Amino acid sequence: MSELFTTFVPKFQSMLIGREEEIYQLEEAYSSSESEFVAIYGRRRIGKTYLVRETLKGRFTFFHAGVSKFPAKGQLKAFYNSLVSQGYTPSQIPKNWLEAFQCLSTYIQSKKEKRKVIFLDELPWMDTPKSDFLPAFEHFWNGWASARKDILLIVCGSATSWIIKNIIHNHGGLHNRLSRSIRLKQFTLSECERYAASLHMKMTRPQIIEAYMIFGGVPYYWSKLDHRFSLAQNIDRMFFADNAVFKSEFDDLYASLFKRPEPYLKIISALGKKKVGMTIEEVSETTHLPRNGTLTKYMTDLEACGFIRLYSSYGNRVKGAVYQLIDNYTLFYYRFLSSKRITDEGYWSKIQTSPAYANWCGLSFERICLLHIRQIKKALGIGGILSNEFSWRTPPYADLPGVEIDLLIERADKVFNLCEMKFTKNPFTIDKKYSANLQNKVARLKDVTKTKNAIFLTMITASGLTSNEYAGDVQNTLTADDLFD
Template identity: 45%
Template structure:
């Protein structure tokens, strides 16, 4: 109990630390709108772990809540012991905010009855804000938490006009399955949902500026390929170090801050973390992506409910994305989109060198450069909005997908197609280069063959435009005339 009490107040102290909020204007506006409604409000805030969900809510309310509790990670406790700890933690927070001493609850029904008893003392307030953070961790097996929580909202909370209930959790799949898409007592009870994504390139740039980190945009893109705009990871960067030095310290030094993050991440989110890691590692070995059926075959699994749930959970948590190939839904191509995971699996997991300054030493080697080329494609996919703006098609209905030839051998593939309603298809080629990208004779032939294969197999009658996305554009030569449009580094920062 002493340890628990200490952890609770350390958590409060940590959350009271202030840091300028970067971006998140739309999310703040949403919270403002819900707060100002003249009725009971139930909001779910969800997104990838470390993305800043708790910080957003804390910052908006300036850490002033009528009640706030944070679930305890299951990593250190057995099931029964963990349920007791969750209940004790809930009670500790209730005593803190109420200024009273409530008896330790025997179960979750009693715990929520006590919360109601306390909140009823504030019935005359304009608004009472209740924030339950890391709510998935509270729902331990056979504890009755979800049933009691449903009862709390349905029997009392939904009728309390001044109540604003906010739930939050990194286990995005739990939030989606049990709250947003609930088929039980919370079905259609949610007032709103706020999904928090990692920073984009522009928001990351603002974060660097707020921390006094001076890197040009080329270095910032390389940083994005590693940290992916996850605020917590960016907060670990030291302004007096170069990007390479930061990476060496965080990944390739003894007790590096992000060396063990991968396993911690999956163990905190999923009960059967090993199976999820196995799926991620499979997709990492197949960089061009796999369909659901291909994943099933390579895992010696079936494409039934268990695999479907796993893929859906990984997608909802922001680790992978199913990219349409322009055909049937079941033919989606699944790829890893989490930059940290991609970097960890490529360079950290099986690194046998164990030497200082590893990243600094391999920078600009073929290994490093090939990784940059691959990762740049993922950066582009995460900035489709900026690419469409640069192409002047923000106001045009589009469908973006990847394409694989079913006929040509070797199989032609186009990683990004933007199919536009104005009768144009943009074939996007993404090339990472520190100078203007030069299209060679052989590259020109590959591009032509790829486009022709797509034209014949898709039977499209739309105009096909070749779009080159490269940091510094395309070098003008005898082959550059085939390029209809270009998107450069600065456009991705819009």
């Protein structure tokens, strides 16, 4: 990167974990000689507002956040109050958004700063029914701000689908008007480890992984950990106690992201029951949602929020594309909270040795691996080799069982890494039966796809691999520590 990156980032390292690229983008927009329009999007609790506030602290000319569930009149009054509180000379409350943005223009013109930073948070909440907010906002940018050289306009909001539809993919007055769009993703395991340390949590890497199975890389969830308690005690306190802080989090999460969360929840519920994922046709059949552009939009919105991933099936890259639920918190919710009335406030501490817990750990560890493919490639020494990732599955044939491969890495050097992911507290042992299963996967992949690539069996385990007569069949062995790189 340019010197700009090395100049800007150290200033904020003590306040922000990770986010180096996002900080760079914001600082570059701030230093631009032109007016810039930046949209930041991502799921609720991911840290959008925190990123902007910490990066541009002390440099805002105007900041306002929309108010949840306020009507147009209330939104306008709140906007006006923000103007007055930040130095605007009081006049009268604007009657509509055209007047409101005219007030903002007048206020900005009175400021002497070289760069005028305008941050509008929770923008979707300001767009109430019949308020004509969007046309007025378009007019503000197109008719005034974009013609200047000194404006940095930043918008974001929890309702990701609104941001994507009305700002990023706008086909009206804001079409192609964005200077930059920043999708804020979840923390990696390494970033969560650093964040936990900043919270004074004494956690081993296995505990970091377990917490990631529940929280994913959502900073807000991690921020609620209390260093006085063990991880299990924290989970009981946060999810299973009478006054648990995340008692209603699931409903709040999807309601904040989508104005009509019902179809999204149908999709999430269906995907939550399918480990390997579903094609869009299977999603439509299961949820009874019509297979049309609307369903595709729902899937795109969920993918943009990081709840699901879309990946191709090897040999059928378009038609066989599969959607898979990848959000760890949602998986945790469906497994332990959605249909259970748990009254035991120490529930999580007591199920650590149960089959249900072990089964969930196995599934969640696979999802963690799929969220850390870059780290897997680096550990395999193929970070610099062009590659693509696929799933692959084939039904039973004759007396041969069906095969499911969650991660198949196709490399430009004519090699497949057939990845198997296993979570055990002790080193994983490949026995005779499991060895036969692995060899069947290799044989079926060769037979069905007719590939001429070499196939490297690759084990990714939480605690290593036991050395025995079958371990030699595996070409690559990675451990959970490799996911932290």
